[in-house]
Amino acid sequence: MADIKALNEQVVQVRRDILRMVHKVNSGHPGGSLGCTEFFVALYNEIMDLKEGFDMDGIGEDLFFLSNGHISPVFYSVLARRGYFPVEELSTFRLIDSRLQGHPTTHEGLPGVRIASGSLGQGMSVAIGAALAKKLNDDRHLVYSLHGDGELQEGQNWEAIMYAAGNKVDNLIATIDRNGQQIDGGTEDVLPLGDVAEKFKVFGWDVLEIENGNDLQQVIDGLKEAKKRTGHGKPVCVVMTTEMGNGVDFMMHTHAWHGKAPSDEQLEVALSQNPETLGDY
Amino acid sequence: MTKYIDQGKQDTRSGYGAGMTELGRTNPNVVALCADLVGSLKIQTFIDENPERFFQVGIAEANMMGIAAGLTIGGKIPFTGTFANFSTGRVYDQIRQSIAYSDKNVKICASHAGITLGEDGATHQILEDIGLMKMLPGMTVINPCDFNQTKAATLAIAEHHGPVYLRFGRPKVANFTPVDQKFEIGKALLLNEGSDVTIIATGHLVWQSLLAAETLENQGISCEVVNIHTIKPLDEKAILDSVKKTGCVVTAEEHNFLGGLGESVARTLAMHHPAPQEFVATQDTFGESGTPDQLMDKYGLNNKAIEAAVLKVMKRK
Numbered sequence: 001m002a003d004i005k006a007l008n009e010q011v012v013q014v015r016r017d018i019l020r021m022v023h024k025v026n027s028g029h030p031g032g033s034l035g036c037t038e039f040f041v042a043l044y045n046e047i048m049d050l051k052e053g054f055d056m057d058g059i060g061e062d063l064f065f066l067s068n069g070h071i072s073p074v075f076y077s078v079l080a081r082r083g084y085f086p087v088e089e090l091s092t093f094r095l096i097d098s099r100l101q102g103h104p105t106t107h108e109g110l111p112g113v114r115i116a117s118g119s120l121g122q123g124m125s126v127a128i129g130a131a132l133a134k135k136l137n138d139d140r141h142l143v144y145s146l147h148g149d150g151e152l153q154e155g156q157n158w159e160a161i162m163y164a165a166g167n168k169v170d171n172l173i174a175t176i177d178r179n180g181q182q183i184d185g186g187t188e189d190v191l192p193l194g195d196v197a198e199k200f201k202v203f204g205w206d207v208l209e210i211e212n213g214n215d216l217q218q219v220i221d222g223l224k225e226a227k228k229r230t231g232h233g234k235p236v237c238v239v240m241t242t243e244m245g246n247g248v249d250f251m252m253h254t255h256a257w258h259g260k261a262p263s264d265e266q267l268e269v270a271l272s273q274n275p276e277t278l279g280d281y
Numbered sequence: 282m283t284k285y286i287d288q289g290k291q292d293t294r295s296g297y298g299a300g301m302t303e304l305g306r307t308n309p310n311v312v313a314l315c316a317d318l319v320g321s322l323k324i325q326t327f328i329d330e331n332p333e334r335f336f337q338v339g340i341a342e343a344n345m346m347g348i349a350a351g352l353t354i355g356g357k358i359p360f361t362g363t364f365a366n367f368s369t370g371r372v373y374d375q376i377r378q379s380i381a382y383s384d385k386n387v388k389i390c391a392s393h394a395g396i397t398l399g400e401d402g403a404t405h406q407i408l409e410d411i412g413l414m415k416m417l418p419g420m421t422v423i424n425p426c427d428f429n430q431t432k433a434a435t436l437a438i439a440e441h442h443g444p445v446y447l448r449f450g451r452p453k454v455a456n457f458t459p460v461d462q463k464f465e466i467g468k469a470l471l472l473n474e475g476s477d478v479t480i481i482a483t484g485h486l487v488w489q490s491l492l493a494a495e496t497l498e499n500q501g502i503s504c505e506v507v508n509i510h511t512i513k514p515l516d517e518k519a520i521l522d523s524v525k526k527t528g529c530v531v532t533a534e535e536h537n538f539l540g541g542l543g544e545s546v547a548r549t550l551a552m553h554h555p556a557p558q559e560f561v562a563t564q565d566t567f568g569e570s571g572t573p574d575q576l577m578d579k580y581g582l583n584n585k586a587i588e589a590a591v592l593k594v595m596k597r598k
Contacts, residue, residue: 057356106383114354116383119374125344126379129351132336136312137355156375159344
């Protein structure tokens, strides 16, 4: 059984990391990062089978690909707190000469990152490729990916969705962050996505839903169920409903914090709602 | 003048297919992807012999580039196959982010490059692909000249770590390079020594340059002919050594004069040894339907165009 209390403490600490990172450089994407904090903490601490250390090929372990690279703050924080690189390095986010680029990259050699992302819609194809390599290598580990819901407006996703089902890429679990928001407004106002789960189903995926992606136990249970469904001839899609800006009251229920950093005063309020648990970087 | 014998006309894409057949037998990490153009890319033998290492992605080139990037994670060496237009312009951002910036060991293999694609017309005749690809940091760009060299290049890029753009064509052309010639990425080949002018050519224009050099020699003009199969990294030393000797240069390529081999040579000369240069290339235009020979003639991409360019550049010395 997962130690939910300890994991929840990490969730709160990761939120603090996200807020402090984007505040320091007055740029970055806190909203989506906060919405996916529980997902990342669950994935890296409870779900994935990971080796010690990092090598690019990742043979003999589960892999994760972040397609919506703009939520790099949550990715970096969880990687650091999982031990991929020193937590102190989070203070270099988006600064010159940093390995923590605005969007994730392999180019600066940051452990834990296996693909550059940020230009949207490319991650599912990459995850499929990595899953196919695992099959060729007879490596029975899984490939996980995360995608923004707005990102599904990119056509490449639908090429990938069609391919994965048609070719039975059943060692892949693609999670969709269904927060309903994108930069210009609600997804259903900007370009309606409709029923995301149904779309994946008719494309031939095995789909399950996590109703509250900000409830750690629900996320863990949902991802464990997703794992069980792998290996049965279908790629697995998890449609996870989250609240953008979760954990900071004034960042929730709006798309306003998609790509905006808090002011000094706003940071103070936000941090007061998330008291330090594991120690700030 | 050094004599080159056409061993029998063949298409360079079949050189790619032959190279893939050999790689399928010798390198278990090589995998092939194709976007619904298996016949055009001549990889049926590879597929027949290694069905588990072939991925038919359908008419979905963006997805193909991403899958290729992912396959490298786990040690595979993916070779993607489609026409040059769909290998580059259509998927530029996928190549830029998921392959080049991510430093993935993907070989982007592009058939039907240039105007010799012929009758399908300008929608399919990309004349900008060398420029697009050479601008990407870390990308190696190769445009071999005949069947034998394309096969050798296909084998060589499997041994090279890093993203590669390998460009070849559709029509049957002279096959004249030695069958066992080793392919060294980034190393120019001096095909003929001369003293009056340097002709630097790539791809289908290499044979045309040899034809032109022979005609010009009969007129008393001594042509040095250099085969630049690797446009990036460019063999600057070979270019400078030759132009220092001859004092002028003609570049010849089946590509727009903007962004192609000619511009790379011009940059090298401007930096180290300014010299008159003429560009045998398309002049910032799209192509059109026609037979390959008709098009090469109309767009000034054959031996006659090279001869005229040589006469012109020598007057500028």
